[in-house]
Structure formats: C-alpha cells, structure tokens
Amino acid sequence: MDAHAVKAILFDLDNTLIETSRAGGGAIRKTSELLKTTLALDDNTISSICDKFKQKLLQESFDPSAGRSIDEVRVGHWEESIQEAVGSCSPASLAAQCYYLWKNSRLEDLSLSTEICNLLKQLRGRYKLLLLTNGEAQTQREKVKAVGCEEFFDAIVIGGEHAEQKPFLSIFALCFSMLKVEAQDCIIVGDSLDTDIQGGFNAKVRATVWISSAGGALLDGSVTPDYTIPTVLDLPQILQQLK
Template sequence: MDSNNIKAILFDLDNTLIETYQAGELAMQKTHELLKTSLAVDDDTIINICDKFMEKLLHQTFDPAAGRTIDEVRVRLWEDSIKESVDSCSTPSLAAQCYYMWKNSRLELLKLSPEISNLLKQLRRKYKLLLLTNGIAQTQWEKVKAAGCEGFFDRIVVGGDYAEQKPYPSIFNVCFDLLQVEPQDCIMVGDSLETDIQGGFNAQVRATVWINGAGDALPVGSVTPDYTLSTVLDLEDILAQLN
C-alpha cells in the first residue's frame, strides 16, 4: 500500500453505524404503554414523566467510585420522574420496570444493518478499522455487544474506560497506538461535530467525515468537517478521493 494512502478508519458508533436515537424513541413508546397500564393518569402526565426522564438522562453524572451501578442510577432517574409527576404513587418497583423496559427494548433494536455490515466487511479488506465510542463503559459495551460489532473491527475503544474521551487527543492516541498507525494514516467518521469531528482535528487525522443524516446546516462557529455525507454507506466515495 502506498505510504500516502489511508491505512485506518476510526468510526463512531451511535447514530453513525447504529440508529441509537431512533431506537430510543421506539423504546420510549413501549415504556409509555407500560406507564399507561400501570398509572391511572392521562397521556399528558405520562408524556411528562418520559420527558423528565430524558431531561435527567441528558444531564446525569455517573461516578463508578460512588458505589452505585449505572443501572441503579438510571432507575432512580425514573423514580424521581414519576414522583415529580404523580405525587401519590409508590414508585420503586415501577421505576425499575420502566428502566429495564426502556433499556432492553432499545438494545434489541440496536443492530448493524445488513448494508452497513457489508460495508464494514468490504472496508476491512483494505483498511484497519477501529470503533471509538464515547460514553459510560457499561452502557457502551452493552450497545457494542447488542449490535454485534465485535466481529467487524480490529479494535474497539470505549471512552468510559479511559480518563479522557473524544474530543481529547489522548483517546485518539490510544487508538493510533493500538492500530500501530500515525494520525495522518487515519480518517475519523462520526455524526457529532463536537466530539467526532473536533476530536479528529485535535488529533490531526488525515480527514474528518461528518455523517449528517438530517441534512442540518453547519452551525455558526462550528468546526468544519473535511467531508459531509448523509449516510456512512457513501464512505467509499470519499476514500477513493483521498487515495
């Protein structure tokens, strides 16, 4: 292989290779139905409970050293969301039911599509592939296993296993060392401008590829990706240009 050619591709996971957002919405619909059969309240109250949980989830903090698992922390988020909306309800068991309904339903939906699986197989014949995903270690490894990712990548790096995550250069240096490549040998592919694309720039990879499935305009003041695609399935076109 020519020394100027791309040698490795770093992929993000959520909403790049798997439809995490969509799976979460469908899982929440199932949880909505569970709440509807468990509580004598109207739909607006149930929607409020679900919205409160998602808001709390967005701002959650998790410290493994605190002695609680991420599952326990998120059950508590459901418990608080229910209590804030239905004062008279005894919620601990219902909160656990809601959490595991949401979690397990979501995991069941997180699969690599046949098209993306085939793409990864084709790419791995020419390139080293590494999956680099941010998030709490337990949560992200559960997604990796549910999606069946392990057979498609040379290495998998979960940010929660390290001191720093994307966009910090240190986590990218871990990836380069694992693959035994230089930054300029690699491209970074992901849907997040703040973590994937900014991280790729920080790490000085050859090129960054933004997966913009929604067709959003580039925000003012944002980092500018080298390439933008509506789907990762078109990645080979970019690779042809780079090589």
C-alpha cells in the first residue's frame, strides 16, 4: 500500500453529493402535466416533447459570448421541442413556462441529505475539501446555492468558469494549487468514469473513487477506478484503507 497520506478530497456534485437525476425526473413530470393541460396532447406526444428537450440538454454547447443567456438558450430548447412535435400552433409563452417550471422544480428538489452533511462535516476536520463540478457556470452556481453546500468546502471550482473542464489536467492543476497540495495528496470522488475518474487518472491523484449505484459494471474501454462504492456515504471505508 502506498504510504502517501491523503490530505485533500475533490468531490463531484451531480449524482455524487446530490441526486440531480432524480430531481430532474420529477421536474420533467411536472412539466409534462403543464404540457398536457395546455395542449391537450396524448401521453406519447408529451413524452416525445420531453425526450427531445432532454436530448438537446445532453447535446448543448453553450457559448456565453454569443449574447444569449443559458436561460434563453434552454427556453429555446423547449420551443424547438414543442415545434418539432406539434408544429408552431402552441402559445408563444409556453416554452418559457415549461423551462422555468422545469428549472425551479429541479432546484427545489435538490438537497444535501443529513447523512451527507454529517459526513462532510466529519471529513472537513481531517482533510481539505474541494467541490469540482462540470457544467455551465450559472446553472452550477444555482445548484450550489440551492443546496447550501458552500460551508463544507475550502474551495468550489465550476468547470464552466474555466477554459477546460474535467477530465482535462488544467482544471485539476488549478484545484491542487488552490488547496496547496500535490496530486498524490488527493483523491477524487465522482459518478462519471469519463470526467471524474478519467480526470483523476490524467492528474495522477492518489486514488479515484467511483460512485456507482448500479453495481459498478464497467464499459469496454473505460478507465478503471481504484475503488467503486454505491454511495458517497461509504467513503470512510476507502479512506481507512488509504491510511
């Protein structure tokens, strides 16, 4: 076992510390009800509109220099999704209603559980903690504010505020510099093999810890994490092994 002591922990946010996917699912269901009430469409068409919106989110490439806010871009996603499914006969304001219902419902449903808050408090007494999350700056800052997690971290780094996001080495180097630690002093904890675990591997951190509620099945060609746990609440067991 490597005797190098762990001094710092980098945490991902979405689906690591907070259940963003679950909150997003609930927000989509509420938006579906709005669409159903407003447009009197069948369930399949409503599902098609929502699926189109989710696909546009996944494929989103936001450029803040283009003159449109992220809110305006995502209102556009709903407008396009509705038009693609039913044409242009929907009320002009419906896309904005859908977006803000989805956005606000998702934010309202995000939270740090009591157990995770207690874990972070305990860890903060022994390690430097940094939140490192990918995503558009406004969106991620709104999540951080909604769940009130600032108090638990020595620093918060939002990928969308920098030239490169996870898994690129530059953003990890920034984190190490902010915490005044070396890569080998750190572990990273996150749910994404492509960004969190690959990024940790690229940065040569002490260990990578993958959060996999599905049981830890790896895809062919994916990076292999040093440790796999179903929930971040199991992290103390890994830290005990790393002593």
